[in-house]
Amino acid sequence: MVERIATAVGTPNIALIKYWGKRDDRLILPMNSSVSMTLDEQLNTRTSVLFSEKLQADTVYINGTVQDINGTEVGERMVVLDILRGMAGDKRKALVVSNNQFPTGSGLASSASGLATLTYAAAGALGLELQPRELSMVARRGSGSACRSMMGGIVEWRKGDKPDGSDSYAEQIIKPGEWPELVDVMAILTESRKKVSSRAGMKQTVQTGILYRSRLDYVEGAVERAIDAMRKRDFQALGELIMRDSMNMHATMLDTWPPIMYLDDSSKEIIYKVQELNQSEGRIVGAYTFDAGSNANIIALEKDVGKITDMLEGLGSVKNILKLKMGNGPRRLGDGESLIDGTGLKPVA
């Protein structure tokens, strides 16, 4: 069989209405639908995949380090290789070399970016020609939110109802060019690793949350309203939904047992500063949203980015500020950008 190295680049997404909680841990079926914005390539994952007869076992390098994939979370995520091999009728083992251009495990959605890019590259290496919807369902099995990074612009992940997950996939709602003014101002506050992984935190919330059910009652309507606001390019309505959903999710975490607390004094300071800015202008200038980490994402319109970066620059806790536009989703790179050595057995030096 032909041996083909496929290399791709993909990006994180920032959820505007959050995914938090699974109804099926193995298939990674979410308790609720979610909406996100796929980001541009300033933060990205580059991944090369090769399926080869020469390999005795799947071998995975992330950021230059070979990974233990036996019984580990990284190993579980490699289920996407098995699914794609099954689709292709191919039993060869894979060499995966993946590099993140941002801190791993710091709430910067490295798993979404990583698994979307891996799925995209691995499908290419196997010569599979899959639709974005099919790719998103494969990526979902590796990391739920990865399904949303499989396409560009504004993306909805419909929770679906079927037990086999065949209706739980991502769909593009708005193309990047259709609302180019919408941006994400990301304030990087810390690179420290999270105390609780998203995966463990979600499980704990579903199992022990007292208030969590009430979030589920709320959130499907919020997804609909957010999509409606985006279709109307109504940033005022969208901004409030974004902020409320983020706080609502963090509230359900605080209420689990034991409590999960991702927000810290630096994130609180940003929340207060954004509220002040919005109050002083009498409109929503920026809408903060926090994932399972203490970095801040402030969604805004291009014309207001200066006001937001000025505010952020005044804060001692902000290490770095990025202005991210909507990205296009994963794409293939040429052979010259392969991360796999000519021998097909190890990363390039």
Next chain:
Amino acid sequence: MVERIATAVGTPNIALIKYWGKRDDRLILPMNSSVSMTLDEQLNTRTSVLFSEKLQADTVYINGTVQDINGTEVGERMVVLDILRGMAGDKRKALVVSNNQFPTGSGLASSASGLATLTYAAAGALGLELQPRELSMVARRGSGSACRSMMGGIVEWRKGDKPDGSDSYAEQIIKPGEWPELVDVMAILTESRKKVSSRAGMKQTVQTGILYRSRLDYVEGAVERAIDAMRKRDFQALGELIMRDSMNMHATMLDTWPPIMYLDDSSKEIIYKVQELNQSEGRIVGAYTFDAGSNANIIALEKDVGKITDMLEGLGSVKNILKLKMGNGPRRLGDGESLIDGTGLKPVA
């Protein structure tokens, strides 16, 4: 009519299952029942009250400063004077002199202590002989949680159902001497004033909370289970209920619009340290609970106080540690301890 200066001392209480939200703002009827522990006199309010023909208007000194009572929150709380005057058929104006032996407005329940003590002293000054239940209903009108400081030991405030509030009062569940081992280790983290008063925060939660309804579904059962655990002297069951209820309340605050955030990095550190201590001992050694402020109260049994204070002393953010036992509720002080000058028109120098 006889002019009588009555002086009393009263104390704060720490809620074990919290009161958060009113169903009637004027009568101060709570959305849910609550349970608290009245604390001993290490923290206290001393108040002298005199009703006199010589006064043209109610005059209120708190911590040596005369208060503006026209259209202010302090003024609203003085409704207890009107209620007691109504009961006594007395129209004289009052001089109130009240001193808190702890920081006002820093989440240390100064309003509970203050209004319970004021009600107790004012009833005395008017010569009213009221039962604790009646006194608790009057104090409730000044500050909801003050009704629980009207008696000692473990106290339940039953929310009641009647629109006139006649069944919304406090009752003693356990006398101080019946479970003397139960103590509150209070870690004072800050004396800064709260960003949002409890009164405003509750109103906002009731009006805008998405998750709040779900707290109400939960909390009546939690009150019952906490009382049951206390009657059985089952600290393990009680401790978990205390911690979960505190986090649950703070979660509903985070989810209001705009978000209310009383917990900070210092409180988070204490939460993590208590969790670690409990984990390492394989039992609940201490149960943290936070009111609408960032001070920590750690409920524990006397035998474990050393372990908790050792842990707290290692934290840079802890300014002061108090070990508080259950108190007995308000009591009258002798004339020698009056805070009102012999002229009856001003505080003692």
